[in-house]
Amino acid sequence: MSILVISFLVVLSIVLIVLLTSVTKLNAFASLFIVSLLLAITALPEKGIVDILKEGFGNTVASIGFLVIFGAIIATVLEKTSGASSIANYILSRTGHRNAASAMGISGFIxxxxxxxxxxxIIMSGLAKRFSSKAKVALTVIAFVLATSLYSxxxxxxxxxxxxxxxxILDANIGMLIVLGTLFAIPAALSAFLWIKWQTRSDLYKEREELHHEVPCEEQLPPVHLSLLPVVVPLxxxxxxxLLTVLDISNSKMVLRGLAFIGQPIISLMIGVLLSLLLLKNKGIxxxxxxxxxxxxxxxxxxxxTGAGGMFGLVIKETGVGAYAGDFLLQTGLGLLVPxxxxxxxxxxxxxxxxxxxxxxxxxxxxxPTLGLYSETGKLLTMLSMGAGSMxxxxxxxxxxxxVSRFSGISPNIALKVFSSATAVMAVVTFLCVWLTSLFIL
Known part of the structure; x- marks a missing residue:
């Protein structure tokens, strides 16, 4: 089978995923599995199709499984104990009501x-309405600043x-990705904040809505320092x-090697899980x-x-179309613009x-390899470029x-004009930051 035919099949498979997930609303796993199997059968008839599917699925779950589970535990505890509300209220108390939008953005980011x-x-939408009412700031501003900070x-x-x-899938350094992703999310959130403030400058957005959602009283909230521990300590x-991994501490003291060990994402998040349990009022089994x-x-x-996504990725890799496309795109000089x-x-x-x-x-x-992005730095920048594109x-x-529209009570038309346009601004600003950074470190 020629590479052109295989390329057509790969493009067709992507279109099929889009149609299945967006038009028919089929479950994402089912869509990815069906398309992966069909692509493997048509493009890789002479290879071990089942083994490829199992390897792609298994390797992906093995690389991210513990992180997903530990992250979900921390998120669940913050949700059930109102730890997220505690963080938001504390930030508002420090910034003052005049800066309620900024407080909401910082809270959403953390x-x-x-x-x-x-x-x-969903957890913080009630707080957004309370912030709007207390500070006499348009709900449109507060709600969309919260939405974009979470999104970043x-x-x-x-x-x-x-x-x-x-x-x-890219075999990128997850620890460095967490650090860099958090740093690059700052200009993304800041650009959205400025865009929303500019978009909502007219009197059209000055109306405020009454508070419809009950939120916990501040007396009922857990201490803010306990709420922050499971988020800040792992980071x-x-x-x-x-940092220690980059510096190569293989011959260093036991203390530094111990720090490098607990600095691995899996161990760090496990520590975050243990710290999050301190928020529980009842700590019985x-x-x-x-x-x-x-x-x-x-x-x-x-x-x-995510396992299904890895499965689809390995099928595409086995077809060889990626290397062919890389050779073609290399001549365009687009680099990070491609992902x-x-x-x-x-x-x-x-x-x-x-x-x-x-x-x-x-x-x-x-x-x-053909795009010149196969180094560790190249993989991280590629990841950030894709993250920017996914906004x-x-x-x-x-x-x-x-x-965002329903829980804030804001009409879809206004959400399209303000929130949707803000996500486009975030994507472009983030990519420009990544591209400028690549000029110095790639």
């Missing part, structure tokens, strides 16, 4: 590190499923571990088991989808940032768009 953007917005870290950093799965440990059971139920579907454009197109077409970045990683990984654009085919 809470979004372990919690998925959909869940984070969701698209760029593990333990979120898209970035985790893609890092497994600091991972940053330290990544039954209470802890209820939290663990709830978290594992949430983690299961994520593991299944960004692919992820942007897929995100806008089918709505899911997770599916967009996983599919893009599957396409891009065979191209890395573009959240609109009516994205479930998160509807979560």
């Amino acid at each position: 809470v979004g590190l372990p919690i998925f953007c959909d869940s984070g917005y 870290v969701h698209c760029l950093t593990p333990t979120h499923p898209g970035a985790l799965a893609a890092s497994g 600091l440990l991972i940053a330290t571990g990544s 039954k209470d802890i088991n209820r939290v663990l059971d709830s978290a594992i139920v949430k983690a299961g579907p994520i593991l299944v989808v 960004f454009l692919i992820a942007s197109t897929l995100k806008t077409a089918q709505g899911s940032s997770t599916v967009a970045i996983i599919t893009t990683a599957s396409l891009v990984v065979p191209m890395l 573009m654009v959240s609109h009516a085919n994205d479930s998160y768009f509807w979560v």
